[in-house]
Each structure stands twice: as structure tokens, then as C-alpha cells.
Amino acid sequence: MTSHADTRRAFRSHAQATPGGIPERPRRSLTHPARTGVLLVSPALVLVVLLVVVPLGFAVYISLTDWPLIGAYHFIGLRNYTHLGQDTVFTHSIIYTLVYTGIVTGPILVVGYLMALLVRSNRRGAGLLRTVFFLPYVIGLTTLSFFALVELQPGTGAVNWMLQTLGITNGQTAWLISVVPATGFICVLVVWGVSGLTMLLLLAGMQAIPADVYESAELDGASRVKQELLITVPLLRRTIALSLIISVIGSLLAFNQFFILTQGGPGTSTATVVLWIYEQAFTNLHLGEATTLSIVLVVVIGIISAVQFLALRRDEP
């Protein structure tokens, strides 16, 4: 319940004006005091504390132990963190994940943009194309990876059969047993599989741009290319940034496609960071070290996302 004092303070605040004469927004709601707000958000807050903060805190604790999946554990302080540099596979997995992210991020954006361009108008067939382009994302990378596993088999897979029919290979190419072809194929698969989401995001942004902006540009003699570069792209800047953030985070957390198609092999040459964390936790049974790696990954992704957000905000009008 609002007290008289609260109401007086609110009126006083409301009455204060800036030097330009425009009154400032009141700092508090007249009808909904702070206590009500806190009460309304408290269920969500409790859930966040229970499901996010407490597990995260517990994860931090596990990272300070030598916690195995089975057996006794001991508190070892920061040893898991100080020994991170000695884990050569982890170092390699970071480099590999960054290279993979670098390879797929650009094509996902470009392909997504081009697909959005194709389907942004409401002409005949656009709806069908939208569905076709978005379908791989709906199917999901896990299912696509299993399809790929079957179709990449030498001698029997559709990919090799097609390449043999076209006279390009002898149909016996083993795509997934060497680093370069395996990485290359997974990149192609991922670009195909997730560009649909980028298309959808950009499409929504494109449809929000008023048609009269383009009409004015056309009257001024701007070509279609100029309209795209000088109108669409600048107005889509925030959507593009959002697409990039989603894409980069997804790539840094890549797991399913590598787990299914290469299992990180040969050796650990195609092991991504998350795949290595999984190996440490569930194959080597080193939950303590795996949790340390996870926390480092969370921090790194947080920093990368923050940098992207800051870069986006800096140029805002």
C-alpha cells in the first residue's frame, strides 16, 4: 500500500524539471510501489536462484576439487585453473573451435541474407521457399548429422555416389577420417543447417523497413544494389548483430555434429571445446577438470558476447 509520504515524494520528483523545462520522469510509480514489483518478480527470481545461481555456484565449487565421476574427491583450490595450460588437448580444442567458428560464421550470415532477399517479397512461391530454406533448421543438426553419417559412406553413401556419377571422384572418398575433409564437410553441413534461422531473423527485420523508404530511393534513381547497401544493411544492423551473436555462440558450443560424425577424431584433431569437456567428464571421469573447462568457456563466451553488444551499442544514434 502506498503511503502519503511516498506519494508526496513522487509528486516532488515529478515536479522537478530539467533546465530545458521538460519534466523528468518520476523515479517511482504512483500506483505500483517497489515492494509490489519485487513480489511480482520473486517467483522468477527464486527459480533463477535455484536453477541457475545455485548450480553455477556448485559448479564453481566442483571446479575447485579433483571431483571424479566415481570415488572420493578433495578440495584442491585453484589447481585445476592453474593447470589449464598443461592440457594440450584443451588448448588445441580452443584453437580448432575458433577456426571452425571463423569458417562458418561468415557463410551462415551471407547465405542467410541471400535467402532472406529471395523470400522477402510476397510473390508466388515465396512461402514455399521460406519453408524449404527453414526446414533444415527445424530438422536439427543432430538428425542432419546422422543423415550425413549414412550418406558419406564410401561406396554406399549418396554423396559419394553423386560425385562418382558426375565423374568427380571414384566414389570411395572417406570424408570423415581426415581433419580437412571432415571439417570441411561439417562446415558445409552446419551452414546449410542453420542459415535458415539467420534468414528468419533478417526476414523479420527486412519486412519491418517501410516500403516508402525504397520508393523514395527509387525516385532518387538508386539502383537495387545501392538500395540494399545503403538502406537495408544499415537498417538491419542490429538484427545482423543479433544473428552474428547467436551464430558465434552456437559455433563456440558446437558438439552434436562433431560427436556424431568424427567423435573428435582422428585422435583429438577435430575435438571442439565442448566435446573435450564431455570426454574429460564422461570418458576420463574427471568431473572437476571438466567443470573448470566449462566455467572458463562460460566466461569466454560472456566476454565475446559483451564485446559484440558493446560494439553494437557504440554506434547507436
Add this chain to the structure above:
Amino acid sequence: MTVRGVRSALAAAATALLAVALSGCANGTLKAANVRVPGFGTDAHGTVIVWCRGDTQTAEDEIAARFNATHPHLHVKVVPIPDTEYETKLATAIRGGYVPDVVDGDDINAQLFIYHDAFDNLTPLIDRLPFRDKINRPMLSLGRHDGRYYSLPFAADISLLYYNKTLFKRAGLNPDDPPRTMAQVVSDARRITKLGHGIKGYSFGGDSAGLYGFTIAPSAWAQKGYTFVGASGHQRADIADNGPLAGTLEDLRTMWRDGSAPQSDRTQTGATWGADFDAGTVGIWPGNWVTVQLHQPKFPFGVTELPGPTHGSSAFAGGDSVAIPRGARNPSGAWEYIKFALQPAQQELLPKAGYTPVRTDLLHSPKLAKYPAVLEGMRALRTNAYAPNTIAYETVINEESGPFQAMCMSAIFGSTPVREVLRRAQSQFNIAMAEAQS
């Protein structure tokens, strides 16, 4: 709740976490069963939960059904777990404190759980078994740690060299004289390949870590080229100077290069492993009874132990072992079931399901006479079969991302000299061993 209230709640949560943190360490092991109590393992009541691998479910289901039909006071419930997830799920169950009563898993990984005090010490129970001396030693030794036994074999899966007698005859080879060395395998494979029409002399799983360990490593063991050296938990990997291993891989490289092995071997993950041999298009195949029994080849075939590069022979003493995990709700019932499963009548069911009995006294059982390949496996278990007693097998050998597969593939399919491949791989093995044993 006010802002101050929220802050207080967060502070309380943080304090609780800190309290947990400051508790320092925890034992992590569950309560051991008292197996010396009178009457343990006889006339138990209740339910026995048995976790078995998906691969052995057929045999386990049949034995459990027999048990349930004859033991009204005790009910066995079989829970199949996918092979590739078995160890992870079991480890997670142990960490969660809710374990099955009987663990029926891959014998090669038993040591990992034994080393971490996850299984009950069964030594006094095993010593009292009337057929104690009839259990094959290679598999039994996989459950041994510090002179005590924590698991015992249940069903064997032995890797052996299978060969197609029809193709041997057609190639002018003696079908009753299987190759005794890898060098002879290479030469026989060449002659069979010359038959043409897509027939190949030899086939192997070229993209499978598990198959390299199961079917290729034993040829090195035949000449004492053991991968793991030292006591379990404190081992090193012997790779760089492992002559028998280098010799075995050299022979495989030779067969790959001269076209004696099919192209598809390079990507053989195990999904269709053995299908070419069972179809009659491959002369020699290092395989197992499970696969042969599954496909029922229509031609006469022979079987022998896996030969070493220049002499000797060995076989992988694989299969399932059974153990009672600490924290089991019904350990007495578990032991009653285990004793039942090891009786001759139950063991004689195994070949039909693709497995080999673990009791050597059944070698002359009339019921097994129709399974010559199984009998060869049982003979191997009495003589040259072996499996490494290590906690590092999964990390170093069995994992697709482990160093063993990468080394084998590089040695067989690459261009770097095999000795050099092994020399370079040593450091990767050292890292993996350190990971597994830390």
C-alpha cells in the same frame, strides 16, 4: 519480499554453498556389503536389478527367465544399457548412490570401477565356489586388484581369426592349414585376392578404435608386445619400442597397399563389420563368434587364434564380467543369481546368443560340440588369450578420439614409416595415460 530480503536470501544461499565448500572432501564410495554373513547368497528375497549391456541382453534375458521360473522368492529384473553408454551411466549411478544389484558389463572396464572402490570384494565368495578352478584365468584376472577379486567372468567374447575354407581351396591353399603368422596371413590374402570378382583376402575394421583393440592388438600380444606395462593405476604405454605392434601394423599396411583388403575397410566403424566375410567375399577375417552367429555363413569356415607377426598367437579375452556394486540393495540376491548364471546349464546357453562359456570344464560338453568356433575360443581361454588389466583402456584404446586408433590409422593408411608413426605417437599415449590415471 523487499530488495533487502532478496539480498539476505542470496547471502544465505552463498553461505550454504560456502559451508559445503569448506567441508573439504568426501569419501565418494558407497557402503560395502557384508559378504561373510552366514547364508549370504542363499534363499534371498525381493528383487535383483541386473544391468547388462545391450549386446548380451539375449543371453541375460534367457538366464533371468530360467532363474525367475525356479526361484519364486526372488525376482530378477534385467535392464539393458546401450554398450557405448554403459560405463558413463554406471559411474553416474554410483555417484548418485542408486546402483543396480548386479553389474554385468564389459570385462575390460571392470578394473576402472574396482580401482575406485565401487565394487564389493567377492574374494571369500569366489573362493568358496566349487568350480572356482574352472573359471578361466585371463578373464578372472581382470577383476583382480591388490590380490582380491571384485568381479568374475560371465560370458566370453573372444577375438579369433576366421577363414573361408571354400576360398582357401579355390586359391590353392590348404583349408586345414590356417595361417600361423601375420606374414602367412599377408601371403594367403594375396593369393585369395587374385581370385578376382571382388573377392578380397583380408578384412578389418579400419575406423574403429574398439576393433583395433579387439582384433589387431592381440597379434602384438602373441609376441609379448603389450601396450600397458606395470601395475594397474601406475602404468605406462609401451609404443615407441613395441616391435611386435610395429610388425603387426606393417603387415596390415602391406595388405592395404596391395589391395588385399577392401576399400570400405578404411571407413569400417563396426556397423557392418564382418558382413563381407559372412557374405563369402573375404578369405580371412579377425572377428568373433557374435558376428558369425548373427549372419550364419553358408560356407565352411575354420577358426584359429590371432597370429603374431613372426610367431606365437593370442586372442582378446573379452566379454562380460559380473560384479556387485557397493550400495546394492540386494547383494545377497545378487550373489544367488550370479552363482546360478555360472552353472553349466546356463553357460551352455551362451553360444546360441553369440557368446562363449567362461568355464573351461565345459570344453568337453556334448551340448557345445556343434560350436567348433566356440570351442576354439574356450581353448584360447585356457592357453594364450589375454586382456590388459588397466584403468586406462577406455581412454587410451577404446575411445575414437584416443591415441590408439589415430596411431593405427596413420600406420596403416599413411605414408610415414610405421616405426616413426609409433615413435611420434608415444607422447600422445603418455598424455592419455596421465589423463586416465590421474
